[in-house]
Amino acid sequence: MLKLGYNEATCKENSTVENDLLLCEKYGYDYIELRLDMLQEYLKTHTADDLKAFFAKSHIKPFAFNSIENINFCTPEEWEKLVELFTFGCKVAQQIGNPYIIVVPTVTNEICTRNEKEIFDDSVKVLNELADIAEPYGVKLSFEPIGDKKWCVNSVRQALEIVNAVNRDSVGLTVDCINVYLHDKCADVDFIRKIPKEKLFVFHINDCEDLPLGILDHCHRLMPGLGAIPVQEVADAVQAVGYDGPACLELFRPEYWRMPAEDVIRMGAETTRPFLGYFSRIAD
Numbered sequence: 001m002l003k004l005g006y007n008e009a010t011c012k013e014n015s016t017v018e019n020d021l022l023l024c025e026k027y028g029y030d031y032i033e034l035r036l037d038m039l040q041e042y043l044k045t046h047t048a049d050d051l052k053a054f055f056a057k058s059h060i061k062p063f064a065f066n067s068i069e070n071i072n073f074c075t076p077e078e079w080e081k082l083v084e085l086f087t088f089g090c091k092v093a094q095q096i097g098n099p100y101i102i103v104v105p106t107v108t109n110e111i112c113t114r115n116e117k118e119i120f121d122d123s124v125k126v127l128n129e130l131a132d133i134a135e136p137y138g139v140k141l142s143f144e145p146i147g148d149k150k151w152c153v154n155s156v157r158q159a160l161e162i163v164n165a166v167n168r169d170s171v172g173l174t175v176d177c178i179n180v181y182l183h184d185k186c187a188d189v190d191f192i193r194k195i196p197k198e199k200l201f202v203f204h205i206n207d208c209e210d211l212p213l214g215i216l217d218h219c220h221r222l223m224p225g226l227g228a229i230p231v232q233e234v235a236d237a238v239q240a241v242g243y244d245g246p247a248c249l250e251l252f253r254p255e256y257w258r259m260p261a262e263d264v265i266r267m268g269a270e271t272t273r274p275f276l277g278y279f280s281r282i283a284d
Contacts, residue, residue, distance in 0.1 A: 002239065002276040003030035005063060005246025007204065008038050010268060012252075015261040017042035017051075023262055024060050027269040031063035031246040033202075034098070036089055039065070048095040055096060062098035063246055064142060064174075064202050065089045071126050072106035072119065072152050086130060090137040100142045100201050102174055103130060105153035112152045119152045123162045131170045142201040144174035147182025148217070155183045156191040163199055175238055176204035176250065178221055181229045182213065189230075189237050197242035205247040205272055207231055221251040223271040235275045247272060 006029045008020055015023075017038050024032050042051075055061055068086050070078070089101050105123065112119075123143075130141055145151070145159035153159050156175065163173055173195060180188050192200075207227035209220040224231045235247065249268045256264045 001244060002203070002235065003244075003246040004269060004272060004276060005029060005031040005033065005248030006265065006268065007033040007066060007248045007250035008035040009066065010249055010251040010256060011261040011264050012038075012257050014257045014259070014264075018046075019261055020265070021054060021058070021060065023265045025058050027266050029060050029265075029269065031061055031248065033064045033066050033102075033248050033250070034062060035066050036068075036085060039092065040088075043092075048092050051092075052096045062093075062096050063248065064100035064102050065093060065098060066250075067102040067104050067144070068130070069104040070106040071103050071130070072122050073114075074106075074126075083130075083133065087133060090134050090139045093139045094137040098139075100140050101134065102142045102144050102202060103127070104144050104146060105151050107146070107151050109150070111149045112154075114152055116158065119158075120162055120165070123153060124165050127162070127166045127171050128168070131166070131168050135168075135170050140170045140172065140201060142172055142174045144176060144202070144204075145179060145183075147176075147179035154179075156180060156188040156195070160191060160195055160199075169198070172199040172201035174202040174204060175200065175234070177206050177224075177229050177231055177234045178208050178218065179204075180234055181208060182216060185213065186230055186233065189233055192234070192237040193240055195241050200238065200241055200243045201245075203235075203238050203243060203245065203247050204250040205231065205235065205275060206249065206251055218252040219254060221253050223251070223267060224249070224275055225271055231275055247276060 145153045207222040210228035
């Protein structure tokens with residue numbers, strides 16, 4: 001059985017950490033992925049101890065921080081800023097018992113033209129450097145390939161090869177429905193089944209409009225089951241490798257950002273729950 005998770009990108013600026021926590025608790029979510037930008041805003045008026053106290057008395061628990069982006073091919077100045085944000089995330093994660101930080105490859109304005117060997121070598125290097133920082137805090141890195149070819153790591157196959165080469169217990173993968181779909185309309189599903197259970201850290205669940213690849217973007221995400229992605233097939237592949245963590249609802253849809261946060265979070269719970277227990281339903 002998968003658990004029910006929520007990623008704060010789903011309401012984004014239309015909500016706050018405090019509001020998301022209360023609403024996710026109300027609608028029965030098991031885990032929350034906190035956004036680092038929203039967390040920084042929260043900590044202007046609260047402390048990490050406030051968060052720790054909330055989780056201690058609540059059903060919902062922290063799962064992953066989102067996200068450290070554009071980790072590849074950084075200039076020294078870019079890397080310094082990235083490490084500063086990453087270290088902040090590690091410190092707070094340790095304080096509140098948040099196990100994962102999601103890290104994302106670099107995006108370009110057009111199709112990425114770097115060759116795969118360059119991307120592989122750089123990714124292995126930076127993931128090792130970030131893991132060196134994270135491990136003393138007890139934090140793990142979840143590397144997320146982004147399916148659009150503007151991102152330098154855009155397939156499960158490519159990301160799995162990188163993570164296997166890093167070969168550290170603290171470095172694994174995020175699988176995201178729309179990113180699997182964006183790469184080649186879910187041709188990558190077979191590679192999900194090749195991920196070792198101990199390397200699959202995070203699962204993002206979502207759907208999307210039925211648009212051609214090249215036009216389809218993250219703003220076209222929909223609630224699970226309302227669009228073109230074979231969400232059940234992806235969820236089945238994730239469960240087939242033994243993953244039993246949360247299916248974290250992650251949407252970047254402006255329409256949802258304009259809605260009351262409570263409506264979005266309630267609808268997210270309703271549309272995601274049917275995908276959580278496929279194998280148990282088969283057994284029944």
